[in-house]
Amino acid sequence: MRTAIYPGSFDPVTLGHWDLVQRAAKLVDRLVVAVLHNPSKSPAFTVEERVAMLKELTTTLPHVEITSFHGLLVDFAKAQNAQVIVRGVRAFSDFEYEFQMALMNRKLAPELETVFLMPKEKYSAVSSRLVREIGGMGGNLSELVPEVLRERIANRLGK
Numbered sequence: 001m002r003t004a005i006y007p008g009s010f011d012p013v014t015l016g017h018w019d020l021v022q023r024a025a026k027l028v029d030r031l032v033v034a035v036l037h038n039p040s041k042s043p044a045f046t047v048e049e050r051v052a053m054l055k056e057l058t059t060t061l062p063h064v065e066i067t068s069f070h071g072l073l074v075d076f077a078k079a080q081n082a083q084v085i086v087r088g089v090r091a092f093s094d095f096e097y098e099f100q101m102a103l104m105n106r107k108l109a110p111e112l113e114t115v116f117l118m119p120k121e122k123y124s125a126v127s128s129r130l131v132r133e134i135g136g137m138g139g140n141l142s143e144l145v146p147e148v149l150r151e152r153i154a155n156r157l158g159k
């Protein structure tokens with residue numbers, strides 16, 4: 001049974017994340033999308049809200065699980081019996097951070113492999129940070145976040 005973890009902040013989930021989930025889900029028997037509890041950030045959505053939104057989005061994919069985690073990703077991945085960490089790279093600018101993280105995770109847990117997937121080109125400029133900024137100024141989120149979650153995300157960010 002091949003299990004992959006797709007970790008992230010998902011604050012909030014974007015169309016780029018959703019594209020990645022669908023790609024990764026095709027490659028493994030079990031995909032665990034894991035939202036980090038990060039005490040050093042003040043998020044727009046609570047971890048519980050982010051988990052709920054991801055669950056709503058993935059109801060049609062039975063082998064995709066949504067959860068949250070504390071602490072080191074490699075410890076969580078081992079506890080989940082995962083062999084693979086999935087991360088998305090949108091552009092070259094993502095690469096340095098992702099490369100550093102992948103190599104550090106490999107140092108911590110050599111048995112785990114990080115796999116990078118590319119979302120559709122039209123999502124290469126989409127990020128949670130820009131969604132928060134655009135939503136906060138009342139901008140149109142239709143090309144940025146999944147349709148089923150758009151109103152909820154816009155209402156929260158617009159406040």
Ligand code: PNS
Pocket residue numbers: 007008009010036071072073074100101102104105
């Ligand atoms: O969506 P993000 O914010 O880019 O995701 C970053 C994430 C959650 C993958 C990363 O911060 C992480 O794995 N944090 C857990 C703590 C950890 O393992 N740190 C060492 C990484 S080398």
